[in-house]
Amino acid sequence: MYIDKISLKNFRNYRDETIEFSKDLNIIYGQNAQGKTNIIEAVFLCASGRSHRTSKDAELVNIDGTGFSILLELEKTEGRKNIGIEYERGKKKIVKINEVPVKKIGSLMGNLVAVIFSPEDILIIKEGPSQRRRFIDITLCQLKPSYFYDLQQYNKILLQRNALLKEIQFRRSLLDTLEVWDYKIAELSSRIMIARNEFINRLCEIAKRIHFNLTDGSESMEIKYSPSVGLHNLSDPAELKNEFIKQLSNTRASELKRCVTLIGPHRDDYEMVLNGLSLKMFGSQGQQRTSVLSLKLAEIEIIRSETDENPVLLLDDVMSELDFKRREFLLENIKNIQTFITCTDKDLFENRNFGDNLYIRVEAGRAYY
Structure with missing residues (x-):
């Protein structure tokens, strides 16, 4: 195109x-x-x-x-x-x-x-999880409209669930309605997290090869998905949904105390590792820029294979x-x-x-x- x-x-x-x-x-x-x-x-x-x-x-x-x-x-x-x-x-x-x-x-x-590469993209590595989620979400939304709708719906339900958690402090009778929102948010979370996991695994495979060539074999880069909750199976939507509901139940007391949803895709992260060490903590400015370049070139390759177009x-x-x-x-x-x-x-x-x-x-x- x-x-x-x-x-x-x-x-x-x-x-x-x-x-x-x-x-x-x-x-x-x-x-x-x-x-x-x-x-x-x-x-x-x-x-x-x-x-x-x-x-x-x-x-x-x-x-x-x-x-x-x-x-x-x-x-x-x-x-x-x-x-x-x-x-x-x-x-x-x-x-x-x-x-x-x-x-x-x-x-x-x-x-x-479109794939965009700007100096600010180094924030993918240097800043917090929101920058890293944004990079993945922008690409997945362009490739999969269904992911965009899931993410959009998830953010709406997250706001409504958080509002309910606050309201429960004044109206304890609303506590029973929280279970309905748990099922809604769990279903969307399972689809979003599976899509992210698949994308990150593919991104890691391609970016690792590109980075190896870019650094003449001197550096090995890994990307590891870190979902906000410990889950055993990131490929089965039904199993993931049930596990997520259990985890929500386990965090119920803390959520009611803090009036926010503590687990879910909005708290996901992924770690970039270079030669076994955290790129954020131990990577030089040059290594971080090179790693972002590897990510962007890998993104191009994924889009090309998914759409049959550059x-x-x-x-x-x-x-x-x-x-x-x-x-x-x-x-x-x-x-x-x-x-x-x-x-x-x-x-x-x-x-x-x-x-x-x-x-x-x-x-x-x-x-x-």
Whole structure:
């Protein structure tokens, strides 16, 4: 799949701009704070329904506008498609596929599949579990709309269950109703955790091979899923659901005391290990960046095998973060993938031929060829 063009109206610092792309390598260059990353953000928004920089749609609106619109046109094996996103302050975001509004944001998933790699991705390793869950969830939501719906429903039920735990403090008669919510949350949890376990196992297998090659065999990387509750079987949904209900029962007293749900996918984590040691605790900055690169390349490989198409690759200001060897490894492994690279200096790419290279200079929210 590849993107032909994108039209931005009142999006960030773009007033009204249509930008056409090459199906190979697109180098988006210019000085800082001119709008390079905003293009990447708009593309990712069309793939996932969310920005990779903010959770507030209002922040995406041009300072002089009341709303924004994006129209992205792409080519897939199944034919041409367009994705439209419209937003007005104070109103719900509207998503359109081929000009037809979709009722649920989940209908967007899989139409455009994108992998994004930015300097902030090192937080996958350095920060808390929420960053690591987010990385997995974004990929799984794009690959499996059913996972997106399960996760969305789980988060709603989690809020309702937590509200009930608080209400029980004042109305003990509601205690018996907690069992109903236990069954609901257990069923969703079992599906989410099985999907995560399968994905992490596959990610580990591929990333381990890539990392071994990237480091000339000097480093061995492992990824270990750490669900929030000890479970014996992460492949049988029925068994997992029953086990989860038992664990909820065991934590009932603590949950009532703290008024929050203490176990479930919202507390999952996974650990990255390098040569037997925690990458977060003992890995150098360089080792952590290299490991994230291995993860992203593994993500591309998984998407390709699941969809029979290459994803769109978004590299937001990462080349300056990688040394020469890792830059070359990355560039050699993204051939035949439509790639968007933001940078301040295009000289790094002028002697490289990926087919139809396109250089786009961005200045004050305008694109020049």
